[in-house]
Amino acid sequence: MVPAVNSFNWRSESDEPAPSRLSPVDDRLTADAALRRVRRGEHLLYTGDFHNAKQLLGAMGRRLPEPPSARSPLEAFRAERRARQLEHETLSRIVVALDRSYRLELKRAPDVAEACRWVWGEPEADTTVVSLKTLLGMLGAAEWRRKGLAVPGLEGKIHPHYGVYLPTRTDYVELLLSITEVKGKKVFDVGTGTGVLSFLLLQRGAASAVATDCDSRAVACARENAERLGLSKRFEVMEGDLFPPGKADLVVSNPPWIPEPPKNRVDRAVFDEDDRFLRGFLEGLTGHLNPGGEGLLLLSDLAVLLGLRSAGWLDEQLARNELVVKWKRSTPARHSKAKDRSDPLHAARSREVTTLYGLSPARP
Structure with missing residues (x-):
């Protein structure tokens, strides 16, 4: 009928x-x-x-x-x-x-x-x-939601929801595992998705994590995952575009890495028109750090390799917002598309590098 x-x-x-x-x-x-x-x-x-x-x-x-x-x-x-x-x-x-x-x-x-x-x-x-x-x-x-996804360094599985970025790429997760000074720190996780970055830091000794995401599905997903992992007493998640209220010792973000308009709701985890999210993160970071605090920015250079962003764009934004790179650690992409020669974007994806930047205010 x-x-x-x-x-x-x-x-x-x-x-x-x-x-x-x-x-x-x-x-x-x-x-x-x-x-x-x-x-x-x-x-x-x-x-x-x-x-x-x-x-x-x-x-x-x-x-x-x-x-x-x-x-x-x-x-x-x-x-x-x-x-x-x-x-x-x-x-x-x-x-x-x-x-x-x-x-x-x-x-x-x-x-x-x-x-x-x-x-x-x-x-x-x-x-x-x-x-x-x-x-x-x-x-x-x-x-995926039923069976869950194992993530390097995480005790337990992540159970992603439909429309929430699936953390199958492990390069950025493994970079975060290199952070050693976590114990007792308060964490903000901006654009949390499944909540995986918060959970990695909490399991390694962070005192608490407050996460945000602009998508209600991601908020529900992160909350459910925190409960599954036994972390809900130290984890809070709220719907919002960028930072939660207050300040933290560590502010971490893995923003959408392609500065183009999303075509649909699912796209928003990858596409960020005119770098609005990333610009907002850099502009607001200093105001949400405790004294001696640090921003942790995970960013792929694929947009640069594709010609969507200039090679010096990030340095210009950091200088504009009076932020300095205290240190950085990088790793080449190991996801399947980086190895697929039939992919139309293989020339760029095969050279993709993901970097974890340790950021702090230029003037304490």
Whole structure:
């Protein structure tokens, strides 16, 4: 049954408007026909077999144009973003309907109710419509949340939530483990995500950690992880753009590292338009440090390698905010994309370096 217009709850991570019309399709639909129809602006409501629906998405994706060859890392980055945006706009027009219990009424469909409740809460309408691509992402995230993720140096696992940055890159975590003077210190964690940086410092002797994040999902995620790890008595998390009130001995942040506009809510962990978050962190750091306190900034140089930020940009910002680098430690990227020669951005990613900066006010 096709839900009537305005009779369903539309879910989108990109604030896209609800479809004005849904066209029911089933397993007879070919990828070529689907592409023609979605390019005309149709939203196709899949009513057939779940596994066939996934195969359709894959077949449609393989028919999309590859990014053109680029003459520079910046050109390659721009082309890759355009290609990913086209992929999103195209594949997100294959949608599915969930009933009042978040049941997906497709043949061979898995139970998606728990994953949906984790992201959206209880159902608000008799029918919820969502793109199949988004729903598959939620199911994948739910598996990570159930089984948890081991992090180097952390006793226990991190259980990430959908839409919260997944700390599978261990380079920046391992850099933080090099900090030895932690015992008894008060920590601020700005842009906490899963809370992993706070938890590493707390387990190594920090007295307390107060964390912030602009996304309510990250706040809930960090709070839940603190409880799982037995750290909730020394950990506080609140929703906010930057610093919590007050001052701390250590202020740590692993900000989004690409100074470009995010395309959706999930993007905000990686993309920071015009370096707004990083600028705000550097501008406000001195005012949130106790005497003798230190800022700990974890930052990849990928934006510099891509041509999105000048090589001297960070030094200029530090000088403007009267901050000095007391010390720094760096490590080359070891994530999978740095080794994947088929990646359009391999030339930059293979040279990526992540650095932990120890920052202090120029004038005590």
